[in-house]
Amino acid sequence: MDLALLRTFLTVYRAGSFTRAAPLLGLSQPAITGQIRSLERQLGRPLFIRGARGVTPTTVAEELAHKAAPHLDALLAITEADLDATSPTRTLHLTGPPEFTGLRAMPALAPLAAQGVALRASFGSAEECLTGLAAGHHDLAITTARPRGEELAATPLCDEEHVLVTAPRWAARLGGPAVVHAKGAPALDGVPVIGVHETLPLLTHYWNTVFDSAPDRSGAIVVPDLRAVLECVTTGAGLAVLPRYLCRAALDSGEVVALLDPPVPPLRTYFLAIRAGTLALPHIARAHEWLLRAAVHW
Template sequence: MDLALLRTFVTVHRAGSFTRAASLLGLSQPAVTSQIRTLERQLGRPLFLRQARGVTPTTVGDELAQRAAPHLDALVEITESGLAGEAGLRTLHLAGPPEFTSLRALPALTRLIPQGLALRASFGSAEDTLEGLAAGHHDLAIATARPRGRLLTATPLCDEEHVLVAGVRWAARLSPAALRRDGPRVLEPIPVVEVHESLPLVTRYWASVFDTKPTAVGTIVAPDLRAVLAAVTAGAGLAVLPRYLCETALEQGEVVALLDPPVPPLRTYFLAVRTGTLGLPHIARAQEWLLRAAADWG
């Protein structure tokens, strides 16, 4: 049986779509369709049920994928081993949000460098990192959204607590009692610092804590939470930040937490891989190390 046909089949099985598989393989959709039909003729059994949106594997298709995928993944590992620049050195391509990846994931993974691991990091949104992972540009992706479908497998990594903070000057003007009594109305005069014009962190916090939507617009918008923290520390206004990012600034009195809600807003990070690639030792080791490190990221 032609290995190219099996490779195409496994990719379609994981992607759940001829179109998505074609993009991952660098083929045209008709070429993928033709290869699957050829394989089905050779086996004498249908492998997929065609639907309006994508395909669903038959029981025969599921059985074939279960039997073939580990061997194909092993062949990929042998091929990728030849990419190492020196004996025993394997490169891990990691993607995730810039702040979390820089401050938590990379420091944790550097402990694997003496074990023969090289690291390459790239930053992006959840959508970008998961698309890049699916396309084979990354080995591991950290995202705030759980991927769908069979192509990617995700494991919850950790939760981050969000804190409403402001610069010292602005915090001194607020009455905690008035904030608890009147809610976000007392915050309206304070400029807002955010990572995007849509105010994603502020909106999520307002919905969770105040059960309403913010009426403000961003006074300062910078696509990096570290820049947001720097602006708030300098007195620019208020922001919603992950506690891990602003913990030191809070302890040193550079920013002030405006509220301490009984149930603070949380956001979950997921650690995603392409299905089947945990058979590659360097990816499995990195995933295990990150999950172990995350147990201390309370």
């Protein structure tokens, strides 16, 4: 049984009203109604009788509250204790795409380790990250998809610029950026494509935005890590679309070359997502603030 549903149930039970429970949980009243209904479906019994002035618990609710409250209160006391000299180390669970999380988010949060916050990172797709966040497996999620619904909230974190890059020898063979600019996508025919997924999401977005067309090609090399894609590009294996932050050093050193400099470069927005109400926990609020502050310079 989902602990989040039990916490919502216990808060409503104690508040005596969905309306009064809403600000305590940081949820809307419809979201609370949905959670209680979900719990009732799992139990197969009604938990509350709705009235004009609130709700009255059923005998099933009375029994559930009596059994669950001591254990849930103990868990909440552990997870919501303030950081101080006598409290145990708090653990922050962050999830997001591997490259962005590893190269940007975790270094930004690293100083928190000296303040009593243990950091744990996991990687996944946007859907996996948001699903895990909603289930309580993570405290914060960095994702390229804005979550929907009442249970998750998201703040835009930063925009990521995408660059079409290849090795210098390929750029010379193509005639350089001027030729690519003049001929468009057809100038790139015959150059192998390197991507992170069979669907070539970054390349497809770039083609749609810059060339106003869909790429008619498949990946010659597919490896699920943008850092590995960059390494393949630098060896002369072909072309790729990469975030500028990831390939900036390679561009500056001349290991790779940008094939175009469009006036409006393709962008991808990252969002910082949380479960509603969890910013009341000091270690999550602190990490959330640090990431937003660091993202100003990204």
